[in-house]
Amino acid sequence: MDYTxxxxxxxxxxxxxxxxxxxxxxxxxxxxxxxxxxxxxxxxLGMNKIISDESLRRALAHLAPAPCKYGSEEERAARAI
Structure with a gap:
């Protein structure tokens, strides 16, 4: 994670x-x-504060982004497998 x-x-x-x-x-x-x-x-734990749920959600989305809902039929079939 790299924040600017x-x-x-x-x-x-x-x-x-x-x-x-x-x-x-x-x-x-x-x-x-x-x-x-x-x-x-x-x-x-050496933390400064407990962050909000939205900040946690955004940070974890950067670590493991959700798969794209769109794409070709072959890409969707490959992801389904």
Missing amino acids: SPNAPKVVDVLGTWLLSILDGQRRYAHVAGLRGDEVAPQI
Whole structure:
């Protein structure tokens, strides 16, 4: 992940928020908001803050982009296999 904006979250905050949400058993991005009040866990992981669910969603989309919905019939068939 390479951010150019000065307002972008730090990589440690993205990965730490993702880890905390997994450890908490969350299955939806919206549940990340429940972690935002925790002040101890980010300090333990060396994070600055827990990022928002939208920031996490955008960061993870850059790591593993969704497959294109469009394309030729052959491309769709190959992806289906």
